[in-house]
Amino acid sequence: MYPLMHVVLYRPEIPQNAGNIGRTCVAVGARLWLVRPLGFRLDDRYLKRAGMDYWQRLDWEAVDGLDEIRRRLPGRVWWRLTKTATRLVWQAEFQPGDVLLFGSESRGLPETELAAEPARNLKLPMRPEVRSLNLASTVNTVVYEAVRQFGGLPM
Numbered sequence: 001m002y003p004l005m006h007v008v009l010y011r012p013e014i015p016q017n018a019g020n021i022g023r024t025c026v027a028v029g030a031r032l033w034l035v036r037p038l039g040f041r042l043d044d045r046y047l048k049r050a051g052m053d054y055w056q057r058l059d060w061e062a063v064d065g066l067d068e069i070r071r072r073l074p075g076r077v078w079w080r081l082t083k084t085a086t087r088l089v090w091q092a093e094f095q096p097g098d099v100l101l102f103g104s105e106s107r108g109l110p111e112t113e114l115a116a117e118p119a120r121n122l123k124l125p126m127r128p129e130v131r132s133l134n135l136a137s138t139v140n141t142v143v144y145e146a147v148r149q150f151g152g153l154p155m
Contacts, residue, residue: 003031003059004096004153005146006076007139008069010113011104013039020136022058028147029154032060033069039104066101066113073099078120081142082109083132085121092122094146105135 007030012018018034025032034042042062063069078099079092103109114121124133124141147153 004029006031006099008033008101010035013105015040017136021139023054026054034062080121085123089122094149
C-alpha cells in the first residue's frame with residue numbers, strides 16, 4: 001500500500017516533535033522522512049516516548065538530503081510550509097502522494113528551497129504577536145487539512 005502522503009522534516013531538532021509527528025503519520029498512513037543532520041539520536045528516549053508504541057508501526061526513513069527524496073519520489077508535488085509564505089494552507093489543493101516539507105524548529109527551510117517554487121509555499125494564519133507555531137502542531141494541522149480534502153482516510 002502506498003503512503004497517503006509524505007511528510008518531510010528538514011533537519012528537525014526536537015525529539016518530542018519528531019515523535020508526535022511520527023504518531024500523526026501512523027494515524028493517517030503517511031510516510032515520514034527525516035533529513036539529516038538531526039538534533040537528536042534516533043534511539044533517543046524522548047523520541048520514542050513521544051511516539052509511544054506507535055514508532056514500530058511508522059513508515060519512516062532518515063536520509064542525507066532533499067535530493068535523495070526527490071530522486072526517489074519523481075513527479076510529486078512538493079508543498080513547503082513557511083511563515084513567510086503569502087498563500088494560506090486552505091488555498092492549496094492537496095492530492096494523495098503529495099510531499100509536505102517542514103523546516104527545522106529554529107531555522108525553518110533554506111532560502112534556496114523557498115525560492116524554488118514560491119507558489120507552493122504555504123503558511124498557517126497567525127497574529128503578528130506570535131513568532132511561530134510548534135512544529136508538531138503545524139504538521140498535524142496541515143496533514144489533517146490534506147486528509148479533509150481527500151474526503152477522509154481510506155479504510
